[in-house]
Amino acid sequence: MNIPLQSHFLYNGKWCADIDKVLVDTITKLKGDTGWAEHEFPSYFLLTAASEIEAKLAVHFSESELAIRMRLLALRYRTFKEVVRTKGTFWDMPFKCVIAADCVWKKILKVSLWCSS
Secondary structure (H helix, E strand, C coil), X not given: CCCCCHHHHHCCCCCCHHHHXXXXXXXXXXXXXXXXXXXXXCXXXXXXXXXXXXXXXXXXXXXXXXXXXXXXXXXXHHHHHHHHHCCCEEEECCCCEEEECHHHXXXXXXXXXXXXX
């Protein structure tokens, strides 16, 4: 299967890998500092991340834009973890891609399509 790189799906408009890194690093630090364990983040976390992004990369985001982005990144992470847990898959670190035979991908996609309907 010829699947596009994740950057094709993740980065458009004002989003880029550097912004995601600052966002995730800031949220991770705040979670560690406060012991926050919930899936949704308080406004303070998102507003702090917005300030960090603006200071480091000169791009402005609203609190809601960052909340939506964090939900998207969390969903993609959970999907990735589920895929690499599937028997017959292999995470190729140097190429940063999941390797699997076509029959395994078909199985994964059938489960994914069934769950989303």
